[in-house]
Amino acid sequence: MNWLAISPLLVVGAVVVVLLLVDVQWSPGPRLWALAAAAGAIGGTVASAFQWARHGGGEGSLAWDGMLAVDGFSAFAGMLIFPIAGLALMGGWPLVRSLRRRGAEFVALVLIAAAGAHLMAASADLVMLFIALEVFSLSLYVLAGFTRGRARSGEAALKYFLLGALASAIFLYGVALLFAATGTTSIGGIARYLNSTLLLRPGILLAGMALTLVGLGFKVSAVPFHSWAPDVYQGAPGGITAFLVASAKVGGFAALARVMTVALGSRLDDWAPALAAMAAASIVIGTLFALAQTDLKRMLAYSGVAHAGFILTALVGGAGIPDMWFYLATYTVQVVGAFTVVALVSGMGPDEAPLTDYAGLAGRSPGLAAGLGLMMLAMGGIPLTAGFVGKVAVFRAAIDGDHLWLVILAVVAAVAGLFAYLRVIVLMYMQPASGPSAGESLPVPLAARLSLGAVAAVTVAAGVAPWPLLEWLGDALPL
Numbered sequence: 001m002n003w004l005a006i007s008p009l010l011v012v013g014a015v016v017v018v019l020l021l022v023d024v025q026w027s028p029g030p031r032l033w034a035l036a037a038a039a040g041a042i043g044g045t046v047a048s049a050f051q052w053a054r055h056g057g058g059e060g061s062l063a064w065d066g067m068l069a070v071d072g073f074s075a076f077a078g079m080l081i082f083p084i085a086g087l088a089l090m091g092g093w094p095l096v097r098s099l100r101r102r103g104a105e106f107v108a109l110v111l112i113a114a115a116g117a118h119l120m121a122a123s124a125d126l127v128m129l130f131i132a133l134e135v136f137s138l139s140l141y142v143l144a145g146f147t148r149g150r151a152r153s154g155e156a157a158l159k160y161f162l163l164g165a166l167a168s169a170i171f172l173y174g175v176a177l178l179f180a181a182t183g184t185t186s187i188g189g190i191a192r193y194l195n196s197t198l199l200l201r202p203g204i205l206l207a208g209m210a211l212t213l214v215g216l217g218f219k220v221s222a223v224p225f226h227s228w229a230p231d232v233y234q235g236a237p238g239g240i241t242a243f244l245v246a247s248a249k250v251g252g253f254a255a256l257a258r259v260m261t262v263a264l265g266s267r268l269d270d271w272a273p274a275l276a277a278m279a280a281a282s283i284v285i286g287t288l289f290a291l292a293q294t295d296l297k298r299m300l301a302y303s304g305v306a307h308a309g310f311i312l313t314a315l316v317g318g319a320g321i322p323d324m325w326f327y328l329a330t331y332t333v334q335v336v337g338a339f340t341v342v343a344l345v346s347g348m349g350p351d352e353a354p355l356t357d358y359a360g361l362a363g364r365s366p367g368l369a370a371g372l373g374l375m376m377l378a379m380g381g382i383p384l385t386a387g388f389v390g391k392v393a394v395f396r397a398a399i400d401g402d403h404l405w406l407v408i409l410a411v412v413a414a415v416a417g418l419f420a421y422l423r424v425i426v427l428m429y430m431q432p433a434s435g436p437s438a439g440e441s442l443p444v445p446l447a448a449r450l451s452l453g454a455v456a457a458v459t460v461a462a463g464v465a466p467w468p469l470l471e472w473l474g475d476a477l478p479l
Contacts, residue, residue, distance in 0.1 A: 002063035004051060005070045005122070008078045011043035012115045016108045023104035030097050033107045040111040041086030044118070048078025060479035062124055066186055069124040069258075069479045073321070076476035077121030077254045080329050081247060084336060085114040088243035090451035091340030095239025095348035099146070106146060110243060113139035117251030121258070124479065126175040126185040126212075129255055133171070133219070136251050137164050140244055144236040147349055156235025163218065163228045171215025177208030178263075188479070190263040202270075209264055209271055213278075216259070219252030222312060223281040226305045230289075233301040239348035241297065242339035245304055246332035253311055253328055257321055258478045268318045276316045276406050282309030283410050287417040296342055296353040299420060300335070303379060306417060307331050313410055314394035317401015322473040323393040329469075330386035330462050334375045337455035340448055341372040358424060360433025365442045369428045371452045378459045380421035381414050386462035393470065 003010070019036040022028065052075035055061070060071025068074075089096065089110060096103045116136030123129035141164060145157025179185050181204040182193040199205060218225040233241055260271060286306030293299035311327050314320035345361065345368065346353035362369035378387035391414060395407045462469055 002061070002068075002070065004054060005063035005068045007047040007050065008044045008082070008118055009115050011047050012040050012082075012111050015040040015043060016111050019104055019108055027101065030103060033096060033103050034093070036104075037086065037089045037107050037111070040107075040114075041082050041089070044082035044085075044111075044114065045079055048075050048082065048118070051075035052079065056475045062188070062479070066188070067125045067128040068119075068122050069187075070122070071479040072476045073254070073258065073478040074118070074122035076325060076473070077250060078118045080325075080332070081114050081117045081121075081250050084246045084250065084332055085110055085243060087333075087336050087451045087454060088240070088246065088340075090447040091242055091336060092237075092239030092343055092348060093447045094445060095237055095343070098348065102146070106143070106240075109139045109143050109146075110240070113143065113243070113247055117247045117254075120251040121254035123255070123258075124187050126178065126187065126259070126263075129259070130168070130172055130175060133251075133255070134168060136247070137168065137219075140164075140248065143240050144232055144244065146240065147237045150349060152235045153237060153349070156232045159228055159235075160232045167215050167218035167225065170211050170218075174208045174211030174213075174215055177204050177211060179208075181205035181208055187258060187263040191265060194264070194266045205267070206270060209267065210274070212259060213256075213271065213274060216252055216256040217278060219248055220256065220308045220311070221248070221301075221305050222278045222308045223285045223305060226282070226286070226308075229305060230298045230301040233304075234295065234297045234352065237349055238297075238339070238343035238346060238351060238353075241343070242336040245300075245335045245339065249304075249308070249311070249328060249332055249335075253324060257315060257324060260315065261318055261321065262478050265318060272316050272318065272401070275312055276403055279309045279312035279316060280406055280409055282306060282312065283413045284309075287413045287420075290417060290420045293420075294355055296346070296355055296358065296424065299355075299424075300338060300342070303417070303420065304335070306413065307379070310391060310394055310410060310414075313403075313406055314397045316403050316406065317397055319400065320394065320397025321477055322470065323390075323397040325473045325476050326393050326462075326466070326470055327390035330378070330390050330459065333455045333458045334378045334387065337371055337452055337459070338375040338379070340451055340455075341368050341375070344368060344442060344444060344448060355424065355427060356434070359427045359431035361428040364433060364440065365444065367449070367452070368442060368444065371456055373425045373428060374456055374459060376421035376424050378463070380418045382418075384460070384463045386459045386466070389463055389466040389470075 056072040119132035290302035314324040378385035
């Protein structure tokens with residue numbers, strides 16, 4: 001048995017079990033929850049780093065009867081998702097404290113969801129991928145409605161659950177059709193079959209490919225499967241929205257990249273046009289709707305749809321996985337930073353976040369304004385931020401894949417989308433604050449300050465000197 005393959009899951013699972021048992025027996029309170037959150041996030045990251053040290057840059061291996069892959073791809077996913085979970089919990093810690101007895105359950109669900117996202121990246125079989133997807137998704141459905149006394153939160157969770165269940169059913173039907181066409185659910189087995197067999201009537205294979213793409217397209221909120229995102233992001237508790245967004249992107253894109261480039265890599269000519277169309281539609285529609293929003297949560301949701309299109313752009317050529325990882329890693333960090341500020345300004349609950357609330361924020365809380373301003377600049381793709389380098393990287397991958405038209409469209413949309421991000425900065429720095437609390441500074445907990453400091457440092461460092469990370473990610477490839 002290859003225990004290294006499941007070491008992050010074992011560590012996180014042990015932390016969750018101990019946390020819940022101790023909390024039921026003694027109810028020690030937030031200090032234990034914080035200790036467990038740190039142990040889970042750090043433990044999962046260290047275990048993934050051991051996987052990277054063994055397999056990063058070298059040949060990976062299959063484990064547990066071929067159900068899991070231990071390679072640089074899965075190891076980097078772990079080194080991304082577990083720190084993201086830790087940073088998101090630090091930013092939303094006031095929400096955890098306000099939950100009283102249910103705080104331990106909240107932390108446990110976040111750690112289980114992070115483990116599920118990592119399992120999605122490590123799955124080497126479509127059946128295992130479906131199990132991982134459900135472990136991950138069910139945790140997110142509950143987290144979206146965790147403040148159960150609030151109608152908006154319950155509505156968001158119900159909508160997320162119903163549409164998510166439909167997407168899972170479609171994905172499972174796609175898996176069944178792929179099995180019918182190739183005789184296996186192993187990702188490597190499908191690749192070997194397609195490389196050695198000439199399909200004269202590939203209809204079942206193409207249908208399975210399309211349904212699989214639909215199921216995973218929902219998870220990453222790509223157009224036309226994005227309608228749930230704005231309502232869920234706005235209705236979910238503000239203290240957990242950052243994790244909802246970031247973890248869904250990491251798990252969804254990792255699964256999508258492995259299935260498309262490994263299992264179906266030989267059918268690139270069949271799925272690349274569909275992926276390019278999804279990328280173009282996501283970029284255009286996400287940008288246009290983001291420009292029209294007057295609520296910051298909804299604006300970030302539609303912005304996330306556009307960024308999903310940019311990330312898809314890296315995959316249309318079939319060889320842009322390192323570029324996808326760079327964009328994904330830096331974007332999820334920016335999302336955590338932006339939603340942390342939104343939660344501190346607009347509230348940790350399922351509250352609205354009208355843009356007018358951010359007028360004059362620089363005068364009330366200069367640190368929060370600077371942090372949110374930096375995240376807006378990075379998401380807009382301003383030079384010397386990680387967002388600029390990420391866009392250049394995915395554009396290069398698309399050009400290498402002969403999709404110049406997509407790059408031209410994406411550049412035009414990116415320039416137009418700058419208005420949405422700059423509008424927030426103008427409000428914070430050039431508009432006077434209004435309302436009864438106009439002159440009051442906002443309290444910022446130490447954990448949130450540390451989280452914001454970390455994401456700001458990563459955003460600037462990856463923008464000024466991105467080459468070490470880009471070179472390193474060349475080893476984060478799937479088996």
